[in-house]
Amino acid sequence: MFPIIQERNQLVVAKLIDKFGEAIESHEVLKDMLCITVSKNVITAVLRYLRDEKELQFNFLTTLCGMHYPEKEQLGVVYHLHSFVNNHRIRIKTSTDIKNPVILTATTIWPSANWMERETYDFYGIIFEGHPNLVRILNMDDMTDFPMRKDFPLEDQTREDKDDSMFGR
């Protein structure tokens, strides 16, 4: 990793901890990207701060996706941010309890989050509070399951004509 990226990573972590303190739960560098875990209560504030802070300027939301952690009974959202000014990428993670999966929306910060959050809702059932139009986007409207959760089977598990045990599915 380039030293300049390491410096920028340290700056981001220092600034976030200075501003939000306890709400920044952990931070680590995974492969080539800084990964920060944030409490879900402050996620919108953190994203807005990262975008607007003069020295950081993470102006671009690269992508946003859902996660399911079955062992922790949690759902998560992962944001990839990119600062075009500093050419710096970071990853922000947040998680919520699966029984009450509510997270604040990022559409007020980037309009591009609109469809990505709808997709995340569609597949994981994460409810984004404040989203202008949180309905299913890729699946059909009358679907009741959230198919990307780990407990949703890929195929109809009652079938007997296929033996997948050999292939580790």
Add this chain to the structure above:
Amino acid sequence: MAIDLDTDYWDKDVVRSEEPKEYNTLNVGPTHPATHGVFQNVMLMDGEFIVSTEQTIGYIHRAFEKIAEHRPFYQITPLTDRLNYCSSPINNMGWHMTVEKLLGIETPKRVDYLRIVIMELARIADHIICNSVIGVDSGALTGFTYIFQDREYIYEIYEEICGARLTTNMGRIGGFERNFSDKAWTKIRHFLKTFPAHLNEFETLLARNRIFMDRTINVGPFPADRALAYGFTGPNLRACGVDYDVRVMNPYCSYEEFDFIVPIGQNGDTYDRFMVRQEEMKQSMHIIEQAIAKLDKMEDKETYFASDPRFVLPPKEKVYNNMEALIWHFKIVMGETDIPVGEVYHCVEAANGELGFYLVSDGGRTPSRLHFRRPCFIFYQAYPEMVKGNMLSDAILTMSSMNVIAGELDA
């Protein structure tokens, strides 16, 4: 009778209605020849002008992210083919590079250059489709019929390299399945020789054509700040005047050694998008020439694979004649190799923009989570804002110039 100019003659004639203005609802799609893919737009029309648009997508959703959680890494490559099927090799190699990043495989320089040759050919093929279809939608079929023979030729080059044409499944984790044949090289060199003339001929048909310019200039313009907020990448963002290119910002596959220009537009309208793609094709030709020059200078003509025992497939003759080689081949393809725990994000400059792969591995044979950042999916949501207030025929042109590919949109 003389007309009394003082009285407002025309005003008396008009019957002013007290009722509110009436709008028409127009349904475009899901299967409509002008949408070039399966997506629906329900447009609210005031005469011929669009008041608002409501999009419905997901008609060809195939749950790739879910399937990917149940497949070993090699079996995910065919899924990536079907994202942007106009330039599958870029998707294939983007995925292979993601896995290489996770496993820490260093690819030899020769593999990088071979990949660049193929990825730039794929970019040209994709841009040919987009630009010629802009012509078709504005009523100029001629350019389309001529330039498509060059796309056909690129597909023939794919055939020489991997045997397939559209869904290529090209390359392997760590390199290629076999070295490029002499015939493939002959075809690539022939393409380099003939294509610039064809491209110029195509450009003279459209670029300064008065009718085409009237149909495209200031049609569907988009300011740069809105484009950034909506997550535009690739030629659509560059047409708005932002010089963001993953090949330059985060070089992968030795792109940092290459000398090329990132073309940008000014207004982000249909004409700018057309011209940016046109210039990108020329730059791609320039990159391929440089890559071939580098390959010619290399003494090594045989390396086409990284030497990593975890993912090197044994040669086919050995697989067919030797028991150990067959087992080894089977184990690699079925994902019985050790995969480290970790997560990576890798992005490549696909023909439509930044194609990203977010791969989370828990050490199992399949990814624990694989998310595709599909550029189409992200920028297509700006379409209602782009076409608002435009005419219907301009909306069709705007859509074709954005190059929305249904496979990538719906995953």
